[in-house]
Amino acid sequence: MTDDAPRRRRPSTIRIAVAAAAVVVVLGGAAAVVTAQSGSTPATGTGGHAGHLSATPASARPDPAPVRLGPQGRHPQFIVECDLSHTAPDDPIVLPGNPGASHLHEFFGSHDTDAFSTGESLLGTDTSCQNKADTAAYWVPALFNGDERVEPDELIAYYRTGVGVEASQVKAWPVGLNMLAGDPGAEEPQSTGVVGWTCGASDHLTVLPRDCSPRAPLALRLTFPDCWDGENLDSADHRAHTAYSDNGSCPGTHPVHIVQLILALRYDFDADPSGLRLASGSMITGHGDVMNGWSRDELEHLTALCLDRGEICGISSNRTDV
């Protein structure tokens, strides 16, 4: 392999002080926290982000409930952990063939991802993921604290069955499937069932980040669609070919149950979150993209081995790098 460099580590000093920890800082009342209301309509605005269209009315996309990731060990899944690969103003899904035309993105997975990438072109490339067969591309908008970029520490990709979905129905993604979770042009708070901020591995998802601590630093949680129309690898708004299941069922327009990807990004950030913004805009514009360049055999193998058989093939240690 070529990327033999040691994985990046968080600062070596563990600063938690039990005395301080005992005085548990209750953050629930933090003014910055806005929790999405149950049943709220997902935001669909384009928000000035070139290339994002809202071809599908909001009513056609039920607002998925937040997925509780943990405690792990209850739901069939396999996971992949990936380091940051590179950072670039590219977006091969929304702005294909236009290098430098996008807002700044943090890329994980294939090291070769650029504005010209396709699922096929990613196959067999080198990757920042622990599983070297995962040559998919994952990307999220860069995060800034004021003018300073906050580098993501790690990406954990949870591959699961959607809530209530019968495991044996779940199909691996086809090579080249493109998907978005969240709306970079959002002007209203998005459902935390799609985009949520949290601290560490907590399932307490909020629309805006709250104060976090060194041992449970800031994290972004993105939940991707788990239903597919079975035909199109992409669509004009990059969403219409996919949908979220509801109570274990996919809509008739998107009848194929596919593996559900939940991305958890950890940031080495535990400071005041009030100055945070995303490259795509305010903190409510959280989103993520995936372009499937997985080894076809390996993704199908893991889907059959773990999800179709209802097995927990791996968990994230929920422990931060140091």
Add this chain to the structure above:
Amino acid sequence: MKRTRTTRLLAGLLATGLLLGACSSSESSTGGDGESKTIAVPADQPTIQEAVNAASPGDLILVSPGVYNEAVSVETNDITIRGLDRNEVILDGNFELTNGIKVVGANGVTVENMTGRNFTGNSFYWTGVDGYRGSYLTSYRTGDYGIYAFDSYNGQFDNSYASGARDAGFYIGQCYPCNALIDNVISEWNGLGYSGTNAGGNLAIVNSTFRFNRAGIVPNTGSYELCYPQRETTMVGNIVHDNSNPDTPAIDVALLAMGNGILIAGGIGNVAERNLVYNHERTGIGVVPFPEEGANDVPNNDDSLLTQPCKDAAAPTVAPEDIDDLVLWSPKNNRVIGNVVSDSGLGDIAVGDLQPDLAALNNCFSDNQAATSAPADLQTLAPCDGTGSGDWSVGSLDLVNLIASERPPEKDWRTTPIPAAQPNMPDAANAPATPARGPKQVDLAAITVPSRPAG
């Protein structure tokens, strides 16, 4: 499983090389209904994975010396995968593959007498199984664990060695009652020698050596996995020393636990008895809370749940937004008896918690040879039989020093020491293959405090 005389003979011949190159007969010579067969690698099947794919329950896969760059998945019950030479049959992940052998939902699988190295995840890994055994295994340089069982029951790791794991050399996680045994293993140069998150219930760790890790034996609670709190692990007759090694790989929990020999972190009903423990920067045997940030649940004070099997564990009932940002799992009902402990920086035996009434936690300490303790005179304060007396505030455990002080950063797991050759299993070529049905019986009462090794 019944093995035929023919199979045993063939296996023996294979070991001596007499049949190498002509072994296809071994695969086809037996194998009628209900009979097991031996599949030789690479003679019958070129790779271990292909041999596994060709195997039926009861079969023995016999692997010849060589370096195998494979990540093997096992889905078939009751097969045995065995190397003919522990030190020369090597699964090598080349720092690219995730797991050496991963047994997923296949019951009764035994893996023995081989080495796994250079995997970004784990060398040998069972998940979701009933019946497992790993014997005479060597693991080194792994990104997560060395030898690992998760959500698995009725198992045994014995006569094995693990080093250079970022997390733990040996890990049994998320099971209750686990019904498992770790016997006669060596774990060194890992983040943790043993980690047992939410694992216990007839789980014994005996006659083993944990040395030169960041921390030695660390059963702990955490709601990031099911089956919390951790309960009922018995540690007897182990040699635990010098687990303050700053030159190992380590994840954050290993750094947190650094400098402790046996550290029960938020566990309940564990027993540490007749172990030899020495040379630790912090505690020899420490009984402390586990501080969990980003927790998914909170402690439940209903003691009737402490005997609830893992499979019946309910989903958290507390809404995520109602869980404090830091949840403390207090250690309760642990028994520390008859250990020989020395040369510990903060106390040979120690107990601490953030709640002031330590006596109420019902941890006890008796018959230990321990020159120091925290609080002072701990065996008078909290004896395992009778009523304690004294002042808990004298010489109390310095939890801030224990948890909050700085630790040396981790070292790269890919450059940890390469272990010396390890003992082979007896008669690997001919020993019958036996599906793993559960741990052997161990007479815990017969185990005495081990002698201090030379050096």
